[in-house]
């Protein structure tokens with residue numbers, strides 16, 4: 001095995017998943033360098049969530065491998081989970097807990113010391129503006145609040161790699177700015193981030209690397225500058241994956 005000192009933060013090799021005879025992810029190879037802020041983009045249904053779920057051990061691939069700092073996610077899940085913080089899509093989490101209780105639950109499950117869990121939880125809730133939610137249960141949270149508490153649980157054990165599925169979706173602009181600062185600082189201090197987003201401006205603002213996925217395959221990957229090749233990311237995205245513009249006459253019934 002490659003030493004964790006030189007291995008990529010995340011390496012996907014030949015990752016494949018088929019649902020009902022339709023390939024959702026079709027032999028994806030991807031390398032996320034250590035210390036990079038890596039954006040994953042692609043049209044709806046391209047396979048981003050399926051890829052990220054397999055990458056972190058939430059969904060078993062039909063074939064292929066995922067390694068985190070050289071640790072195989074499926075061969076050594078306990079070690080891999082120590083290294084990563086995950087914000088999954090859909091955010092299923094214990095619903096009948098307050099945010100603070102959820103963080104305590106997560107920290108204790110990870111074997112952290114109670115006082116450290118309390119200290120970090122307090123800071124995370126404060127910074128993410130969830131400290132005032134008091135007795136509010138997670139089931140009563142808004143979508144944006146769920147993203148934020150999900151991010152807090154991903155950060156709690158100070159992982160080396162964060163894998164975040166659309167972390168800024170439904171998050172208000174002030175909270176989004178806070179999250180971007182937290183993630184930038186995380187990368188500056190040696191962490192690595194992979195996150196998916198549909199907002200090209202956000203990817204261009206924060207990422208140094210990007211991969212474009214379409215129909216379950218990587219169609220472009222590399223440094224942001226390489227993938228953009230002198231254009232805006234949105235233009236490149238449209239070149240690579242197209243986009244349908246309604247023809248004249250289509251949806252005519254919408255015109256009054």
Ligand SMILES: Nc1ncnc2c1ncn2[C@@H]1O[C@H](COP(=O)(O)OP(=O)(O)OP(=O)(O)O)[C@@H](O)[C@H]1O
Pocket residue numbers: 019020023024042043044045046047048049050051
């Ligand atoms: N559990 C499932 N059962 C059947 N099909 C699935 C399942 N999960 C995903 N798919 C299919 O796999 C394909 C890839 O879906 P996925 O959610 O990975 O795409 P995505 O790129 O994350 O999309 P979006 O940007 O809309 O979130 C889609 O065709 C989707 O319908």
